[in-house]
Amino acid sequence: MSAVGVRELPGVAVWRRRVVRLLTYLGLAVIAIVMLYPFWSMGIASFRSLEQYQLGHGFSLTSWRQLFHTLPVGHQLLSSTIVTVGAIALILAVSATAARDCIGRARCAGPAWPLPGRSCRARHRSARAAPARRGVRGQSPFAAAVLPRAVN
Numbered sequence: 001m002s003a004v005g006v007r008e009l010p011g012v013a014v015w016r017r018r019v020v021r022l023l024t025y026l027g028l029a030v031i032a033i034v035m036l037y038p039f040w041s042m043g044i045a046s047f048r049s050l051e052q053y054q055l056g057h058g059f060s061l062t063s064w065r066q067l068f069h070t071l072p073v074g075h076q077l078l079s080s081t082i083v084t085v086g087a088i089a090l091i092l093a094v095s096a097t098a099a100r101d102c103i104g105r106a107r108c109a110g111p112a113w114p115l116p117g118r119s120c121r122a123r124h125r126s127a128r129a130a131p132a133r134r135g136v137r138g139q140s141p142f143a144a145a146v147l148p149r150a151v152n
Contacts, residue, residue, distance in 0.1 A: 045053055052058035067073060 049062045
Protein backbone atom coordinates (compact mmCIF):
# COMPACT_ATOMS: atom_id res chain seq x y z
CA MET A 1 0.00 0.00 0.00
CA SER A 2 1.16 3.46 -0.76
CA ALA A 3 0.67 6.49 1.41
CA VAL A 4 -2.43 7.57 -0.54
CA GLY A 5 -4.12 4.18 -0.20
CA VAL A 6 -3.91 3.12 -3.84
CA ARG A 7 -2.81 -0.47 -4.27
CA GLU A 8 0.23 -0.78 -6.49
CA LEU A 9 0.56 -3.67 -8.92
CA PRO A 10 3.62 -5.87 -8.77
CA GLY A 11 6.46 -4.85 -11.08
CA VAL A 12 6.04 -7.71 -13.55
CA ALA A 13 2.33 -6.99 -14.12
CA VAL A 14 3.02 -3.30 -14.70
CA TRP A 15 5.73 -4.04 -17.28
CA ARG A 16 3.59 -6.66 -19.00
CA ARG A 17 0.72 -4.20 -19.35
CA ARG A 18 3.06 -1.52 -20.72
CA VAL A 19 4.63 -3.89 -23.24
CA VAL A 20 1.22 -5.13 -24.43
CA ARG A 21 -0.01 -1.56 -24.77
CA LEU A 22 3.14 -0.54 -26.67
CA LEU A 23 2.85 -3.49 -29.06
CA THR A 24 -0.84 -2.73 -29.62
CA TYR A 25 -0.12 0.89 -30.53
CA LEU A 26 2.81 -0.11 -32.75
CA GLY A 27 0.55 -2.56 -34.60
CA LEU A 28 -2.13 0.09 -35.01
CA ALA A 29 0.46 2.57 -36.32
CA VAL A 30 1.73 0.06 -38.90
CA ILE A 31 -1.83 -0.67 -40.06
CA ALA A 32 -2.58 3.06 -40.33
CA ILE A 33 0.55 3.69 -42.41
CA VAL A 34 -0.23 0.78 -44.73
CA MET A 35 -3.80 1.98 -45.23
CA LEU A 36 -2.94 5.67 -45.73
CA TYR A 37 0.09 5.24 -48.03
CA PRO A 38 -1.94 4.79 -51.27
CA PHE A 39 -3.83 8.04 -50.61
CA TRP A 40 -0.59 9.91 -49.94
CA SER A 41 1.02 8.45 -53.05
CA MET A 42 -1.94 9.40 -55.27
CA GLY A 43 -2.07 12.90 -53.77
CA ILE A 44 1.61 13.49 -54.49
CA ALA A 45 1.32 12.04 -58.00
CA SER A 46 -1.64 14.30 -58.82
CA PHE A 47 0.59 17.39 -58.45
CA ARG A 48 3.21 16.15 -60.93
CA SER A 49 3.30 16.26 -64.70
CA LEU A 50 4.10 13.08 -66.61
CA GLU A 51 7.76 14.03 -66.95
CA GLN A 52 8.04 14.90 -63.25
CA TYR A 53 6.33 11.65 -62.33
CA GLN A 54 8.79 9.66 -64.40
CA LEU A 55 11.76 11.56 -62.93
CA GLY A 56 10.38 11.16 -59.39
CA HIS A 57 10.69 14.78 -58.26
CA GLY A 58 9.15 18.20 -58.83
CA PHE A 59 5.63 19.56 -58.57
CA SER A 60 3.36 21.49 -60.94
CA LEU A 61 -0.31 22.11 -61.64
CA THR A 62 -0.17 21.33 -65.37
CA SER A 63 -2.09 18.06 -64.98
CA TRP A 64 -4.88 19.88 -63.12
CA ARG A 65 -5.03 22.63 -65.75
CA GLN A 66 -5.21 20.01 -68.48
CA LEU A 67 -8.00 18.20 -66.61
CA PHE A 68 -10.13 21.34 -66.28
CA HIS A 69 -9.59 22.24 -69.96
CA THR A 70 -10.41 18.73 -71.20
CA LEU A 71 -13.42 17.79 -69.03
CA PRO A 72 -16.31 19.89 -67.67
CA VAL A 73 -15.29 19.24 -64.05
CA GLY A 74 -16.86 22.45 -62.69
CA HIS A 75 -20.23 21.65 -64.27
CA GLN A 76 -20.12 18.08 -62.97
CA LEU A 77 -19.32 19.25 -59.42
CA LEU A 78 -22.20 21.73 -59.54
CA SER A 79 -24.61 19.04 -60.78
CA SER A 80 -23.50 16.63 -58.04
CA THR A 81 -23.97 19.31 -55.39
CA ILE A 82 -27.51 20.12 -56.58
CA VAL A 83 -28.51 16.44 -56.62
CA THR A 84 -27.03 15.84 -53.15
CA VAL A 85 -28.72 18.87 -51.56
CA GLY A 86 -32.04 17.91 -53.16
CA ALA A 87 -31.79 14.32 -51.93
CA ILE A 88 -31.00 15.44 -48.38
CA ALA A 89 -33.92 17.90 -48.41
CA LEU A 90 -36.29 15.18 -49.66
CA ILE A 91 -35.09 12.71 -47.02
CA LEU A 92 -35.55 15.27 -44.24
CA ALA A 93 -39.04 16.21 -45.44
CA VAL A 94 -40.21 12.58 -45.67
CA SER A 95 -38.70 11.56 -42.32
CA ALA A 96 -40.11 14.62 -40.55
CA THR A 97 -43.59 13.86 -41.94
CA ALA A 98 -43.35 10.22 -40.86
CA ALA A 99 -42.13 11.24 -37.41
CA ARG A 100 -44.94 13.76 -37.01
CA ASP A 101 -47.51 11.09 -37.80
CA CYS A 102 -45.87 8.58 -35.48
CA ILE A 103 -45.56 11.00 -32.56
CA GLY A 104 -49.10 12.28 -33.12
CA ARG A 105 -50.52 8.76 -32.77
CA ALA A 106 -48.29 7.60 -29.92
CA ARG A 107 -49.43 7.59 -26.33
CA CYS A 108 -48.16 10.30 -24.00
CA ALA A 109 -44.84 9.80 -22.33
CA GLY A 110 -45.79 12.17 -19.54
CA PRO A 111 -47.05 15.67 -18.82
CA ALA A 112 -44.11 17.30 -20.62
CA TRP A 113 -44.98 15.91 -24.08
CA PRO A 114 -43.43 18.32 -26.61
CA LEU A 115 -46.31 18.80 -29.03
CA PRO A 116 -47.50 22.41 -28.97
CA GLY A 117 -51.20 23.14 -28.68
CA ARG A 118 -52.35 19.70 -27.50
CA SER A 119 -52.17 18.52 -23.97
CA CYS A 120 -51.72 14.90 -23.05
CA ARG A 121 -55.34 14.60 -21.86
CA ALA A 122 -56.74 16.08 -25.07
CA ARG A 123 -54.90 13.54 -27.14
CA HIS A 124 -56.09 10.68 -24.92
CA ARG A 125 -59.68 11.87 -25.32
CA SER A 126 -59.33 12.03 -29.10
CA ALA A 127 -57.69 8.59 -29.11
CA ARG A 128 -60.61 7.14 -27.13
CA ALA A 129 -63.10 8.79 -29.43
CA ALA A 130 -61.47 7.38 -32.56
CA PRO A 131 -59.83 4.05 -31.67
CA ALA A 132 -58.99 3.29 -35.32
CA ARG A 133 -56.43 6.12 -35.35
CA ARG A 134 -54.44 4.76 -32.42
CA GLY A 135 -51.06 3.54 -33.66
CA VAL A 136 -48.28 1.45 -32.29
CA ARG A 137 -45.10 3.14 -31.17
CA GLY A 138 -42.13 2.79 -33.47
CA GLN A 139 -43.82 2.90 -36.85
CA SER A 140 -41.09 5.13 -38.27
CA PRO A 141 -37.31 4.97 -37.98
CA PHE A 142 -35.83 5.97 -34.64
CA ALA A 143 -34.02 9.06 -35.92
CA ALA A 144 -37.14 10.33 -37.68
CA ALA A 145 -39.06 10.14 -34.40
CA VAL A 146 -36.36 11.61 -32.16
CA LEU A 147 -35.23 14.63 -34.19
CA PRO A 148 -38.60 16.44 -34.51
CA ARG A 149 -39.34 15.68 -30.83
CA ALA A 150 -36.04 17.29 -29.81
CA VAL A 151 -36.64 20.33 -32.05
CA ASN A 152 -40.09 21.02 -30.65
